Amino acid sequence: MMDEKMMDEKKQEAFRLGVSVIILLGALTIGEYWLGALASLWWAPILGVALLKAFFVVRDYMHLPRLFAGEETHE
Amino acid sequence: MTSQTTTLADYRRRESANRLGLWLFILSDAFMFGGLYVSRFYLLGTDTRPEVSQILGFVVTVVLLASSFFMNRAETAMAHGDQKAFLRGTLITLVLGVIFLFGVVGVEWQVVPFGPGDGAAASLFYTMTGWHAFHVLTGVIFLAVVYNNGRKGMYTAERHWAVEASAVYWHFIDVVWIFFYPALYLIGKPLL
Numbered sequence: 305m306m307d308e309k310m311m312d313e314k315k316q317e318a319f320r321l322g323v324s325v326i327i328l329l330g331a332l333t334i335g336e337y338w339l340g341a342l343a344s345l346w347w348a349p350i351l352g353v354a355l356l357k358a359f360f361v362v363r364d365y366m367h368l369p370r371l372f373a374g375e376e377t378h379e
Numbered sequence: 380m381t382s383q384t385t386t387l388a389d390y391r392r393r394e395s396a397n398r399l400g401l402w403l404f405i406l407s408d409a410f411m412f413g414g415l416y417v418s419r420f421y422l423l424g425t426d427t428r429p430e431v432s433q434i435l436g437f438v439v440t441v442v443l444l445a446s447s448f449f450m451n452r453a454e455t456a457m458a459h460g461d462q463k464a465f466l467r468g469t470l471i472t473l474v475l476g477v478i479f480l481f482g483v484v485g486v487e488w489q490v491v492p493f494g495p496g497d498g499a500a501a502s503l504f505y506t507m508t509g510w511h512a513f514h515v516l517t518g519v520i521f522l523a524v525v526y527n528n529g530r531k532g533m534y535t536a537e538r539h540w541a542v543e544a545s546a547v548y549w550h551f552i553d554v555v556w557i558f559f560y561p562a563l564y565l566i567g568k569p570l571l
Contacts, residue, residue, distance in 0.1 A: 366551065
């Protein structure tokens, strides 16, 4: 019973992280769009936003740290 | 009990090796995309870009980002033994992937005012979007297989490497588009 509750809490926590990341990605994509539409020659900030978006996807969705965690499980 | 524990330990070891293999594959694939990305700036610089629909580019980007969110949700659900949420998330991801494919190949390719034979830059636009779309297609097939196996109950919270692999591959496709989108749709004034 206790295990189930802990598992559920962990799941909710993981879901919340996923929601936070997509909100961040959405905001960055809208910002990137306006930057491209209004100042399309500012390539450095636009690429900076892309790098930031990629960072969050690789870290939080692709779970890159798992690769270095050996045989640990999915936390 | 002991045998079960040993088997799970073996599974974890295999999973760890598989994970390294998948990331090496992704790294090698990234070099191909990297070459195309650099070619875009070599041919068009940072002042110009292909004449494409920025609104359509934005819409397909949002669709692909949303698909990544649902794939993450599906994987998280499976990791916690929630079969129903896993199937739902995978199916939504799959549908969004098909919508993305339709948006790029079915709509964008039809409305751009140039063809693949109209010079190197035009050809590169089709190569970049086409090669990426091919990866989306393979990702959709991968997801369909995982979805089908999931329906048969082949994955558990402890053993679902295929789910993780399909998720990582799908997010990789998303990361590639995160770089292709500004390069093709945002940076520079329309040239072609």
